[in-house]
Amino acid sequence: xxxxxxxxxxxxxxxxxxxxxxxxxxxxxxxxxxxxxxxxxxxxxxxxxxxxxxxxxxxxxxxxxxxxxxxxxxxxxxxxxxxxxxxxxxxxxxxxxxxxxxxxxxxxxxxxxxxxxxxxxxxxxxxxxxxxxxxxxxxxxxxxxxxxxxxxxxxxxxxxxxxxxxxxxxxxxxxxxxxxxxxxxxxxxxxxxxxxxxxxxxxxxxxxxxxxxxxxxxxxxxxxxxxxxxxxxxxxxxxxxxxxxxxxxxxxxxxxxxxxxxxxxxxxxxxxxxxxxxxxxxxxxxxxxxxxxxxxxxxxxxxxxxxxxxxxxxxxxxxxxxxxxxxxxxxxxxxxxxxxxxxxxxxxxxxxxxxxxxxxxxxxxx
Amino acid sequence: xxxxxxxxxxxxxxxxxxxxxxxxxxxxxxxxxxxxxxxxxxxxxxxxxxxxxxxxxxxxxxxxxxxxxxxxxxxxxxxxxxxxxxxxxxxxxxxxxxxxxxxxxxxxxxxxxxxxxxxxxxxxxxxxxxxxxxxxxxxxxxxxxxxxxxxxxxxxxxxxxxxxxxxxxxxxxxxxxxxxxxxxxxxxxxxxxxxxxxxxxxxxxxxxxxxxxxxxxxxxxxxxxxxxxxxxxxxxxxxxxxxxxxxxxxxxxxxxxxxxxxxxxxxxxxxxxxxxxxxxxxxxxxxxxxxxxxxxxxxxxxxxxxxxxxxxxxxxxxxxxxxxxxxxxxxxxxxxxxxxxxxxxxxxxxxxxxxxxxxxxxxxxx
Numbered sequence: 001x002x003x004x005x006x007x008x009x010x011x012x013x014x015x016x017x018x019x020x021x022x023x024x025x026x027x028x029x030x031x032x033x034x035x036x037x038x039x040x041x042x043x044x045x046x047x048x049x050x051x052x053x054x055x056x057x058x059x060x061x062x063x064x065x066x067x068x069x070x071x072x073x074x075x076x077x078x079x080x081x082x083x084x085x086x087x088x089x090x091x092x093x094x095x096x097x098x099x100x101x102x103x104x105x106x107x108x109x110x111x112x113x114x115x116x117x118x119x120x121x122x123x124x125x126x127x128x129x130x131x132x133x134x135x136x137x138x139x140x141x142x143x144x145x146x147x148x149x150x151x152x153x154x155x156x157x158x159x160x161x162x163x164x165x166x167x168x169x170x171x172x173x174x175x176x177x178x179x180x181x182x183x184x185x186x187x188x189x190x191x192x193x194x195x196x197x198x199x200x201x202x203x204x205x206x207x208x209x210x211x212x213x214x215x216x217x218x219x220x221x222x223x224x225x226x227x228x229x230x231x232x233x234x235x236x237x238x239x240x241x242x243x244x245x246x247x248x249x250x251x252x253x254x255x256x257x258x259x260x261x262x263x264x265x266x267x268x269x270x271x272x273x274x275x276x277x278x279x280x281x282x283x284x285x286x287x288x289x290x291x292x293x294x295x296x297x298x299x300x301x302x303x304x305x306x307x308x309x310x311x312x313x314x315x316x317x318x319x320x321x322x323x324x325x326x327x328x329x330x331x332x333x334x335x336x337x338x339x340x341x342x343x344x345x346x347x348x349x350x351x352x353x354x355x356x357x358x359x360x361x362x363x364x365x366x
Numbered sequence: 367x368x369x370x371x372x373x374x375x376x377x378x379x380x381x382x383x384x385x386x387x388x389x390x391x392x393x394x395x396x397x398x399x400x401x402x403x404x405x406x407x408x409x410x411x412x413x414x415x416x417x418x419x420x421x422x423x424x425x426x427x428x429x430x431x432x433x434x435x436x437x438x439x440x441x442x443x444x445x446x447x448x449x450x451x452x453x454x455x456x457x458x459x460x461x462x463x464x465x466x467x468x469x470x471x472x473x474x475x476x477x478x479x480x481x482x483x484x485x486x487x488x489x490x491x492x493x494x495x496x497x498x499x500x501x502x503x504x505x506x507x508x509x510x511x512x513x514x515x516x517x518x519x520x521x522x523x524x525x526x527x528x529x530x531x532x533x534x535x536x537x538x539x540x541x542x543x544x545x546x547x548x549x550x551x552x553x554x555x556x557x558x559x560x561x562x563x564x565x566x567x568x569x570x571x572x573x574x575x576x577x578x579x580x581x582x583x584x585x586x587x588x589x590x591x592x593x594x595x596x597x598x599x600x601x602x603x604x605x606x607x608x609x610x611x612x613x614x615x616x617x618x619x620x621x622x623x624x625x626x627x628x629x630x631x632x633x634x635x636x637x638x639x640x641x642x643x644x645x646x647x648x649x650x651x652x653x654x655x656x657x658x659x660x661x662x663x664x665x666x667x668x669x670x671x672x673x674x675x676x677x678x679x680x681x682x683x684x685x686x687x688x689x690x691x692x693x694x695x696x697x698x699x700x701x702x703x704x705x706x707x708x709x710x711x712x713x714x715x716x717x718x719x720x721x722x723x724x725x726x727x728x729x730x731x732x
Contacts, residue, residue, distance in 0.1 A: 004399035008406050011613055019393050019401055026389040027382070033370035034693060035385055037572040037618075040374050043694075073439040073574060074595055077609035081593035115594055201610050206403040208439060208574040208612025225591050227447035228481055229440055243443035244567050246574025246612060247377055252403075327400060328409075 005350035008328035009158055009303060010181070011201040013345040018255045036251045041241055046251075050239070053254035060257060060266055063190050063213060070212040070235040071250055076108070076180045076199040079210060080115035082230050083176050083195060086214075087150045088120040089221035091174075098149040101125045101173065105136055105164075106157030107334060108178060119223065120149065133160040135295045139168060150174040150194055156182035156300050158202070159332040161292070161339065163300040167192050174218060181302050183211065184260060184344060186270035194218050203302070203343045205253035208246045260344070269344055276342050276351045277301040283355045289362040307337040313365050314338070324357050326350075371716035374694035375524055375669060376547070377567040379711040384571075384621040402617045407607055412617075416605070419620035426623060426632055429556050429579060436578040436598060437606040437616055442474070442546045442565040445576060446481035448596050449542055449561060452580075453516045454486040455587035457540075464515040467491045467539065471502055471530075472523030473700060474544060479518075485589065486515065499526040499701075501661045505534060516540045516560055522548035522666050524568070525698040527658070527705065529666040533558050540584060547668050549577070550626060550710060552636035560584050569668070569709045571619035574612045626710070635710055642708050642717045643667040649721045655728040673703040679731050680704070690723050692716075 006013040029036040030045055039046055054069045063069060072078070088097050099121035102113045105128040116122045126142040128135065151170040156163045158181040167189065168175060174194025183198040190196065195214045201207035212232065219232040228234050234242045263269060281299060284290045289309045292299065308314055317338065321329050331337040340354060372379040395402040396411055405412055420435045429435060438444070454463050465487035468479045471494040482488045492508040494501065517536040522529045524547040533555065534541060540560025549564040556562065561580045567573035578598065585598040594600055600608045629635060647665060650656045655675045658665065674680055683704065687695050697703040706720060 002399050003393065006400045006404055008400075008404060010610060011404055011406065013404050014401060016393070019403075023389055023392040026392065027369065027385050032693070033368050033691065034372045034374075035380060037385075038372055038374060038377055038379050040377065040694060041573075073441070073444075073612075075439070075609045078439075078593070078595050081595065085593070118591065118593065199610065201613075206612075206614045207407075207610045208615055225484065227444070227451070227484065227593075227596065229444050229447065230593065230596075243441045244376060244565065244573045246439075246572075246615070247567075248572045248614060249574055249612070325399065327398070328406060 002325070004325045004327045005346065005353055006327045007340045007342065007346065007350070007354070009202070009332070009339060009341040010199070011207045012203070012341055012343050014205060014252070015256065015259045015345045018252065018259050021255055022252055037248045041245055041247050046247060049251055049254055053250060053257055056254065056257035056261060057211065060184065060260055061188065061190055061213070066216050067190060067213050068216060068219070068232070068236045070214065070232065071240040071245055072210040072212050072235060073208060073246055075207070075210055076178050076197060077111065078230070079178065079197040079212065080112045081119070082232070083150070083152065083197070084116040084119035085226040085230050086222045086232050087174065087176070087195070087218060089223050090218055091147070091149050093147060097121070098147050099123045099145060100149045101145055101151040101170070103142075103151070103153040103168070104128060105154055105162050106133055106160040107332075108157055108159070108180075109154045112152055112154070112178060116152070123148070125151075128162060132293070133157070133162050134293055135298050136162065136164060144170070148173045150176050152176040152178075154178045156302055158303050158341070159334055161294055161300040161303045161305040162298050163302070165297055174215065181343075184266060184269065185273050185301055187266040200249060200253055202341070205256050206249045209249035209253055272348060273301050273342075273344070276346070276348055277304065279351050280304050280340065280342065280355065283358065287358070287362060289366040290358060302343055303339060303341050305331055305335060305337055305339040309366065316365070317361060320361060321357055324353075326354055326357055368691065370691040370693045371712065371719055372693045373706045373708065373712065373716070373720070375568070375698070375705060375707040376565070377573045378569070378707055378709050380571060380618070381622065381625045381711045384618065384625050387621055388618055403614045407611055407613050412613060415617055415620055419616060419623055422620065422623035422627060423577065426550065426626055427554065427556055427579070432582050433556060433579050434582060434585070434598070434602045436580065436601040437611055438576040438578050438601060439574060439612055441573070441576055442544050442563060443477065444596070445544065445563040445578065446478045447485070448598070449478075449516070449518065449563075450482040450485035451592040451596050452588045452598050453540065453542070453561070453584060455589050456584055457513070457515050459513060463487070464513050465489045465511060466515045467511055467517040467536070469508075469517070469519040469534070470494060471520055471528050472499055472526040473698075474523055474525070474546075475520045478520070478544060482518070489514070491517075494528060498659070499523070499528050500659055501664050502528065502530060510536070514539045516542050518542040518544075520544045522668055524669050524707070525700055527660055527666040527669045527671040528664050529668075531663055540581065547709070550632060550635065551639050551667055553632040566615060566619055568707070571622045572615045575615035575619055638714060639667050639708075639710070642712070642714055643670065645717050646670050646706065646708070646721065649724065653724070653728060655732040656724060668709055669705060669707050671697055671701060671703055671705040675732065682731070683727060686727060687723055690719075692720055692723055
């Protein structure tokens, strides 16, 4: 078997050593004579694994004690509903709900905005659309509100390849971040956030699991109509086992957390990830045949979209790159072109191989 | 490695040949050089697998064309919310919502009832509680309503081991069934139902996936406040890929559907399952040391709870059975005692081994 270099935006690459361990113990978890998929989540073996996974998240991100770490289903898209359902009732003015601030930097922000409108007043305070997603408006230009239920943003837009290089400061207003495509790529200060959420299938593990980190005081007042499983409380009160959790995804994500620690934690990942991204952007910027449209200050470390000078060569580029063992370089259908997603599990050697291929391709077809 | 006989109520046993195939291709799905966990759900390889899984469900259950087969996250517990959110708006009287009928036969019915009350008027029309879950009231004794939004029941109660031997007839009122612990155990007439749902982790595959089969006309009018991902429409319109689905659970469930077909389909499974259950009940009924409290007509094919004449021997029974390679025989904490869950993937040899152990244990300690 030859493993390829996998640039898929999600479900994305998983560290090979993690897959190998999962493979080795797939029919027999810890000598139990059963798969980790076949054992009760309420037994000591699974409970220990689950608790360790939470502890590893806490260690990796240095999560303060007054934050809860939750393991949820439904992906980031379900968080687009859970955030407003849980937060619109927390901060009120004279008993009335406050509007929520949303920053629109691309496709995923837009989806979050559309969904939040079902549950409350949504104000878009900054918008990257007028720049055609080449940059994010500076905070001084934001149409901020005097008070708000919360402020939601998307630190990294997977499709446009647009990233915040900083954590916005909204004072007392709880900051909510969709970190699906950037969590664990570098250290971050959790205490600056009210809620952080991330679908697992980009930088954590298999799809079907969502990691939520929520400040305790923000769980207390879900809107009345909030379904049981859309209340953060429900997960916090039952260690994310109110009902059967997605056990295999939890287990495999736990292996990834261990792998991250073994790599040296997020400080070490940051060094590697920054170097990977810089290498690729440098090559693209230095070559007439390839273009990345995002201004340097807003470029993503994780998702690098690029176009070819000759659009008619796109199909060929994809065919030949796949033959060369470079998988899933097609850009999202909304923006077209190419995209290399270079998450934690994509090794630096994959970037080198990609650059070598791009060099060669351009030499032959430019 | 020695595989045990696994009587877990869920996450439950998975056919060994399915796990072996998953293990063999875990790092390389269909020669792609990547795991099925690492590939895009929008690519031809995953789409083909997903479509085949749906077709196999349709073949196995003979699903009529005007029913949609959906692959959802959140378990049966999320369906406790999705059913009322989607169905309370469909059938109305003079523009007003109708109450919903619920039949209470145990723990899972109760949870469904509690959750439905958030979204509409709930009437419990029959209740197995007064019988201490030994029997289900006959339909002639049900407090039926002249009209209702729907009628919800739990064909098999996993914890109490209580099962309907028939499909209730509520005329035009759409019948909704939580089939988590009984789906695929035997053939059934889907056309008698409005909605069928089942968490995968009992009789299908790994946790984190829920199968929903819904009649098309029941998807059209979700309540206004229904979140996007709690609308059946959202799944139907996007082939269950509005957002990233739980790809590995879907894939593994697909392997189980193929396995079911290879066993001879649900007619063949029904013969085996009935024989397995009869054997165990016969042994229990014929032995003074063991008791099953459910009346014969209401006994579950899938979950067989039993108690020991000498309660003080329970811990020993569990220890010794585990040493004998019989896993997870502990009853649910709510009812105590023992429970053998004998789903599709539990082979007949497991029942024989369990009976031999029970015989031997009683001979030594009765």
